[in-house]
Amino acid sequence: MIKVYDKTEEIWIENEIKNLSFSKKVALVFPNEYKVASSNLGFHILIKNLSLIGQKPVRFFFDKDINDFISYDTNRKIRDFEYIFISISFENDVENIWNYFNKTQLKNNNIIVGGSAVTLSPFLFMDFATNIAVGDSEEYFKNFTSVEDLEFINSAYVKEFFAEKYKLEKKSRFNFLEKKIDSKLLYEFKSNLNSKLIEFNNKFNKTSDTKTPAYSIFITKKSAFTNYFLIEISRGCPFSCSFCTMKNLYNRYRLFDLDEILEKLSIGYSKTKNFGLISAATPPIKYIREIRKNFPDATLHFSSLRVDSIDEEFLEIVSTLNLKTLTIAPETALEEIRFKIGKRFSNSQIFNFIQNAAKNGIFKFKFYFILGLKALNPIFDLAQCELAIMEEAKSIIEFIDQAQSLIFERYNRIPFFSISINSLIPKPLTFLRDYNFINLNLYKKVKEFMRKEIYKRKNIAIEFISYKEAKKEYLYSWNFVENFNLNNNLYM
Numbered sequence: 001m002i003k004v005y006d007k008t009e010e011i012w013i014e015n016e017i018k019n020l021s022f023s024k025k026v027a028l029v030f031p032n033e034y035k036v037a038s039s040n041l042g043f044h045i046l047i048k049n050l051s052l053i054g055q056k057p058v059r060f061f062f063d064k065d066i067n068d069f070i071s072y073d074t075n076r077k078i079r080d081f082e083y084i085f086i087s088i089s090f091e092n093d094v095e096n097i098w099n100y101f102n103k104t105q106l107k108n109n110n111i112i113v114g115g116s117a118v119t120l121s122p123f124l125f126m127d128f129a130t131n132i133a134v135g136d137s138e139e140y141f142k143n144f145t146s147v148e149d150l151e152f153i154n155s156a157y158v159k160e161f162f163a164e165k166y167k168l169e170k171k172s173r174f175n176f177l178e179k180k181i182d183s184k185l186l187y188e189f190k191s192n193l194n195s196k197l198i199e200f201n202n203k204f205n206k207t208s209d210t211k212t213p214a215y216s217i218f219i220t221k222k223s224a225f226t227n228y229f230l231i232e233i234s235r236g237c238p239f240s241c242s243f244c245t246m247k248n249l250y251n252r253y254r255l256f257d258l259d260e261i262l263e264k265l266s267i268g269y270s271k272t273k274n275f276g277l278i279s280a281a282t283p284p285i286k287y288i289r290e291i292r293k294n295f296p297d298a299t300l301h302f303s304s305l306r307v308d309s310i311d312e313e314f315l316e317i318v319s320t321l322n323l324k325t326l327t328i329a330p331e332t333a334l335e336e337i338r339f340k341i342g343k344r345f346s347n348s349q350i351f352n353f354i355q356n357a358a359k360n361g362i363f364k365f366k367f368y369f370i371l372g373l374k375a376l377n378p379i380f381d382l383a384q385c386e387l388a389i390m391e392e393a394k395s396i397i398e399f400i401d402q403a404q405s406l407i408f409e410r411y412n413r414i415p416f417f418s419i420s421i422n423s424l425i426p427k428p429l430t431f432l433r434d435y436n437f438i439n440l441n442l443y444k445k446v447k448e449f450m451r452k453e454i455y456k457r458k459n460i461a462i463e464f465i466s467y468k469e470a471k472k473e474y475l476y477s478w479n480f481v482e483n484f485n486l487n488n489n490l491y492m
Contacts, residue, residue, distance in 0.1 A: 229268030
């Protein structure tokens with residue numbers, strides 16, 4: 001269905017794409033809402049590449065209010081298109097696709113699914129997709145001039161590839177859903193699936209050698225980043241954090257050419273002065289200097305900053321950008337655990353960083369923490385796990401107290417801290433894949449403790465990521481599903 005929408009709120013960056021008519025046979029589906037899709041560069045890459053072969057895709061987004069897909073480009077339905085491309089970045093969005101295809105009668109449609117969620121969990125999509133794409137989408141569009149000639153991975157082959165896993169998974173799934181899973185059986189299952197995923201990615205994960213960074217094809221005030229022109233500074237990550245899938249997702253770290261970045265920024269600059277620099281690693285200081293030099297009145301937004309990659313010069317430049325908040329991801333306040341997971345910087349380094357930021361006029365910080373990096377180690381029994389999780393929680397409170405005190409003592413001002421707490425999601429293709437998922441009662445206990453402690457303090461906001469959504473993400477990543485559904489009793 002088409003939804004009432006003011007087209008003037010959408011500004012296309014390149015006239016060549018803007019002036020193309022929408023395709024009559026190609027749809028591009030993003031199984032989350034418009035504001036998320038419009039800030040997703042993977043989605044923008046597909047719009048560009050399909051447009052370059054003359055098929056500007058009709059876009060569809062998921063509308064939670066009506067529990068269905070909508071389009072601002074057409075009155076037609078998804079099923080009316082011969083080629084249906086689906087871009088999916090988050091495992092939890094798969095249920096929106098499942099629900100649609102379960103209730104929709106299709107007629108020989110070609111359904112091609114790609115995105116980071118597909119690269120990490122290809123088995124979630126093989127029962128409804130015709131083909132899947134794994135890795136960098138640019139590689140699939142190399143030297144092709146028509147949508148009919150594009151070649152992807154046939155889903156029938158994917159199903160055959162994971163057939164051995166399916167036999168084991170059926171038994172494991174039943175026991176897991178009944179909460180009778182044997183730890184040895186679960187370990188065996190996870191090891192087998194992880195090995196198959198590594199083999200699959202080694203064989204099919206395409207890594208692009210493109211010199212051109214991905215960037216926004218259109219901007220809108222309805223985006224999660226209002227009227228921001230987003231551009232990749234790098235792809236992949238130079239680090240190997242043990243809880244993170246990034247290293248396996250992109251194979252290698254690639255820093256894009258500075259001249260290419262400046263050229264694309266100049267195109268975006270004609271439409272907006274807001275730039276979002278997308279990079280898993282902190283951009284090199286040289287890049288920031290040149291961007292600042294070429295676009296002195298631009299507002300820059302960074303992804304999370306890595307403390308051990310930033311010096312005082314970087315902070316001095318950042319202080320001129322009118323940033324209201326700096327984002328840091330210590331993950332844990334326990335230094336020994338932080339070093340073990342691959343983030344080799346101390347609490348003292350973090351404290352020095354935020355004090356230098358305060359010296360440059362920045363007094364708002366967002367911190368990301370993960371609960372369970374110590375406690376969910378499978379060697380612990382439930383009692384040991386509870387002791388360890390409370391140790392993690394208390395260390396975060398102590399960390400916050402010390403950080404605020406240091407700034408207050410020096411500047412006579414209490415900084416504002418926004419704290420985001422997530423539970424560890426032990427996923428395939430990570431070093432912590434064999435860790436446990438936190439027990440709901442224990443999660444509630446530590447959540448209540450931290451809320452009470454934070455309530456006693458000033459200038460601190462705390463947010464806990466939904467337990468239900470985190471558990472669903474865990475279950476999807478290991479394919480603990482039955483007939484396109486999760487067992488509700490498992491995570492409620």
